[in-house]
Amino acid sequence: MAKVYYNQDINDGSLKSKKVAVIGYGSQGHAHAQNLKDQGHNVVVGVRKGKSFDQAEADGLEVLSVKEASETADIIMVLVPDERQTAVYEEEIKPGLREGKSLVFAHGFNVHFNQIVPPSDVDVFLVAPKGPGHLVRRTFESGAGVPALFAVYQDVSGNAKETALAYAKGIGSARAGVLETTFKEETETDLFGEQAVLCGGLTSLVKAGFETLVEAGYQPELAYFECLHELKLIVDLMYEDGMSGMRYSISDTAQWGDFVSGPRVVDKDTKARMKDILTDIQTGKFAKGWLLENQLNRPEFSAIERQESEHQIEKVGRELRSMMPFVKSGKKEQKEVVSSAKN
Numbered sequence: 001m002a003k004v005y006y007n008q009d010i011n012d013g014s015l016k017s018k019k020v021a022v023i024g025y026g027s028q029g030h031a032h033a034q035n036l037k038d039q040g041h042n043v044v045v046g047v048r049k050g051k052s053f054d055q056a057e058a059d060g061l062e063v064l065s066v067k068e069a070s071e072t073a074d075i076i077m078v079l080v081p082d083e084r085q086t087a088v089y090e091e092e093i094k095p096g097l098r099e100g101k102s103l104v105f106a107h108g109f110n111v112h113f114n115q116i117v118p119p120s121d122v123d124v125f126l127v128a129p130k131g132p133g134h135l136v137r138r139t140f141e142s143g144a145g146v147p148a149l150f151a152v153y154q155d156v157s158g159n160a161k162e163t164a165l166a167y168a169k170g171i172g173s174a175r176a177g178v179l180e181t182t183f184k185e186e187t188e189t190d191l192f193g194e195q196a197v198l199c200g201g202l203t204s205l206v207k208a209g210f211e212t213l214v215e216a217g218y219q220p221e222l223a224y225f226e227c228l229h230e231l232k233l234i235v236d237l238m239y240e241d242g243m244s245g246m247r248y249s250i251s252d253t254a255q256w257g258d259f260v261s262g263p264r265v266v267d268k269d270t271k272a273r274m275k276d277i278l279t280d281i282q283t284g285k286f287a288k289g290w291l292l293e294n295q296l297n298r299p300e301f302s303a304i305e306r307q308e309s310e311h312q313i314e315k316v317g318r319e320l321r322s323m324m325p326f327v328k329s330g331k332k333e334q335k336e337v338v339s340s341a342k343n
């Protein structure tokens with residue numbers, strides 16, 4: 001069994017005397033900065049002028065440029081998008097990265113794929129929450145937490161593991177469980193999970209189900225409720241009590257259909273394709289393609305994003321959700337705070 005660290009296993013005293021720079025104030029950045037601050041840590045946000053800068057100030061945080069924040073902090077957490085990290089690191093973080101400091105990531109991508117080569121006199125580790133940043137904040141505020149992985153890449157001080165665990169506790173992850181890994185394992189499993197199961201696998205499954213019903217003449221609104229809206233309710237049961245817990249709540253008819261039809265949808269060929277996806281991740285083929293797509297200014301990314309937002313399931317969903325005020329948009333909340341801060 002892997003060792004799982006919880007709050008009571010972690011002494012975060014040493015982190016209290018350090019200054020933490022959270023670079024970037026997006027999905028993960030806003031959650032880390034606010035959670036650490038709420039836990040009594042000394043936090044500065046480093047971000048360029050603009051939307052995020054205004055938001056961080058409106059949230060009551062000390063905000064500096066990336067360069068200034070990196071200069072003043074002992075611990076520098078890099079939370080700008082993966083594809084932009086190398087440029088931001090080279091131009092604005094590296095100059096302030098002196099001996100004795102810690103360079104931290106929430107995903108091992110750039111270090112593992114050799115895009116960022118840290119100097120040899122700093123600690124390098126990652127603390128990677130296993131959940132979207134907006135939920136890292138939301139669960140923290142509700143008294144809970146999102147589990148996280150940590151990995152030490154370089155331990156110059158001899159305290160890198162202690163600091164990583166203290167950081168994980170600071171963002172609330174040790175309320176749920178913190179697990180040790182390596183940069184390689186975190187990077188490859190995170191990419192695999194989001195591509196094959198959590199994001200790519202899921203959206204393709206939902207769309208295929210929706211399209212199958214609509215093409216067979218069923219109402220799109222009904223197909224939306226059946227294939228997307230209800231998914232949360234089913235996943236909530238799995239989150240609470242595992243697959244058998246979910247099956248406890250569904251009808252025996254549904255459970256029999258689950259047993260006999262599920263494996264017809266996800267069969268050995270699907271698993272073989274999952275293995276291909278994993279191979280592309282392990283060999284660096286996926287990373288190379290993603291970095292190239294960004295160098296070209298994201299032509300394919302933008303085209304697919306536009307096409308996806310115009311899919312019938314999205315149009316129907318927007319209409320149906322507007323009639324369910326209890327289904328709150330996390331995105332809307334963020335925008336409202338920014339605009340009210342500017343007014």
Ligand SMILES: NC(=O)C1=CN([C@@H]2O[C@H](COP(=O)(O)OP(=O)(O)OC[C@H]3O[C@@H](n4cnc5c(N)ncnc54)[C@H](OP(=O)(O)O)[C@@H]3O)[C@@H](O)[C@H]2O)C=CC1
Nearest residue numbers: 024025026027028048050052079080081106107131132133
């Ligand atoms: N999203 C998630 O839930 C998860 C993310 N991670 C990892 O966390 C890291 C951050 O990802 P995520 O939170 O999604 O990132 P976001 O896309 O949400 O980050 C956007 C933030 O980065 C800032 N930014 C972008 N470019 C620059 C720049 N050139 N200079 C300064 N600031 C800049 C943006 O500022 P502006 O408003 O000015 O554009 C904004 O504050 C990644 O390594 C990711 O893999 C790990 C676990 C989950």
Ligand SMILES: CC[C@](O)(C(C)=O)C(=O)O
Nearest residue numbers: 130131132133190194198
């Ligand atoms: C599942 C997507 C993720 O890996 C995450 C929220 O954990 C990401 O990179 O955003």
Ligand SMILES: [Mg+2]
Nearest residue numbers: 130131190194
């Ligand atoms: Mg992830």
Ligand SMILES: [Mg+2]
Nearest residue numbers: 107190191194
């Ligand atoms: Mg990820």
